Amino acid sequence: MSSHTNMWFYISLVFLFTYNVMGSEPIDTTLGFVSQPLNQSNFDIQKPYNLPVDQRYNFFGEVHKLWVFETDKPHSRKSKTNPRTEIRIRGYDYSSGVWQFEAYGYVPSDTSGVCIMQIFGSKPPKASTTMLTVYNSSLYYYRNQVILSDLYNKWFRLNVIHDVEDNNVKVYIDGILKHEGRVRVGPHIHHYFKCGVYSQKEGSFYMESRWKDIRVFRLHD
Template identity: 50%
Template structure:
């Protein structure tokens, strides 16, 4: 009788393990399928695709560095604009060139870090819109990442690394924002234009005197 119960107990253990393993694999597969980049193809980026915009009177190394794959952007609220005569606020931004688009579904991916104290600064843009300069700006205000000044995408972001994915579906006039592979915000587009991605730091109203963001792992994808 004891042998019978021992065998039955062992069989139940094996059965439970098999069920757990199947469920784990199934859930794992679901997680993989839900990745923001599923169905997209990564485009090739070289150094020529990255164009730095900085205060026109400053040398590159005075507002930008790249060490061990981490790009650091910083700017001051009293800096000059990126070109003489421009009415825009100070910035140190990277403009991704060579992949401007007017249609299709495109995606930006990058890891970002914002040190405490930076506020009133845009750290990522989808440039281009029908009646204004941008379709999307992701700004930092008092430690929160927001769509312009309204919807909160992520809170308490200071001094931490995050993975950002932004999908722009031009045909459906929709932008979807992910933080660490989790969908956070969906917003509407702002009309037809020639679009491109930018990242770095760009002063906005109410900015701190010093603004900084750091980036790594920049990628661009296009949907098949």
């Protein structure tokens, strides 16, 4: 076998390995996980402190719609964070094990500079283990890696798996692995899932996201 042929054989193997690792085919990410019971009481709506919930959130036809303006107040009088309207999932805070968030998300056009999902809890001074942000029609892991392009005006299924002991997070879009990486978290940190809109740098004036079929899973012991 010539050196040229060997080179192409090697390149093909590398491509095949990369193709498979990054998730060429959709998979069922919930295999081996146990679905946790959820109802509306588990959804704590964090919104500008000076407004009633129904001015920044509604739930109609199984869809949670959350929106916020760049000029809105933070979620509490003492907070110095940016405006947000988020669902904070209660009842399933965790500091060990393997947990998974699943939901269908939708982001309308012109929403940009916003976090739409996060795993809260991290070693200070950071507050979150994972943030998924939207900038100019693309979904990013923080602002470092594009998870999904051409995001606007269509539903997508999001699965985020957090292995606490392994300090690992995986992000899937429509069953396809889009990101896997280690996270730096100190011991005994409590985590929980959030989704909605949380204004970031260079945020648009109006920000909105919609969510349905929100589920939380834990890996079976």
